Amino acid sequence: MNMLTNGGNFNGPVTMSxxxxxxxxxxxHKHVLRDIETMLEQIAEPKFGPSDFASTYKDSTGRTLKEYRLPKDLTVTLITGYRADLRYKVVKRLEQLEGQGGHALPRNFAEALQLAADQAKRIEAMAKDVAAHERLTKADGSMCFRDSAKSMQVRPIELTNYMARNRWIYRQSQNGPWLAYQDKITAGYLEHKVTTVDRSDGTEKAVTQCRITAKGLSKLAKLMGDRA
Incomplete structure (x- = not known):
């Protein structure tokens, strides 16, 4: 049996695997995985995805397998369609965990190893966040794609391709300028700025340039991981 946990944060929310x-x-377990994925697809607001709750564990043969860790509200939502006596067992287990301050001690050596591995992953993720933040905190205002790529220590084409592939930016025509998706503007990751460029005939032309904010740089550095 896998333990409930609050992800290593004693004051954080309770989760259940x-x-x-x-x-x-x-x-x-495979049927519960399927039920979780179906539930997440059906929740329209806020929009969740399986990756938001994905985790891994090692089975008795040492294989790394998938599991999900759900917060209390989604755990209760998931079991709504299950038998009443089974729902009751889950709810009582959640109450027991909350009474322990959101933390359950490992019950055997395998669980202790899994807890240590989970802690190591979280520490590594925190280290990447700190490194990304340190690189990008000096960024002021917004930056063009080339300067942003230089700040993140990746190639400009790699950054542009990643943003286009993951719906940060798009083009209205094949040779048109890159434009930001509205949700990325709303989130404060990207912005549009109008600049003036000189034409060959001496006249000026106003063009719209998509730029990455400091907040967007930090987010991209985290998403792109080791490449950033």
Whole structure:
């Protein structure tokens, strides 16, 4: 049985693994994984994705397998369609964990190893966030793609391709300028600035340039991981 945890943060929210849900509800783990993915697809607002709750564990043979770790609200939502007696077992387990301050001690050596591995992953992720922040805190205002790539220590084409592939930017025509998706502007990651360029005939032309904010640089550095 996998333990409930608050992800190593004693004051953080309680989560429950899909494996423990499967055991408490007397279901196969693969069926609980399927139910979780179906539930997340059906929740329109806020929009969740499986990657938001994805985690891994090692089975008895040492294989690394997928599981999900759900917060309390999604755990309760998931089990709504299950049998009442099984729902009751899950709810009581959540209450037990909350009474322990959101933390459960490992019950065996395998769980202790898994907890240590989870802690190491979180420390590594925090280190990447800190490194990205340190590189980018000096950025003032917004930057063009080339300067942003230089700040992130990646090639400009790599940064541009990543942003286009992941719906940060788009073009209205094949040779048109890059434009920001509205949700990235709303989030404060990108902005549009109008600049003036000189034509060959001596006249001026106003062009719209998509630029990356300091907040957007930090977000991209985290998403692109080791490449940034």
């Amino acid at each position: 899909s494996r423990e849900i499967a055991e408490l509800c007397e279901k196969q």
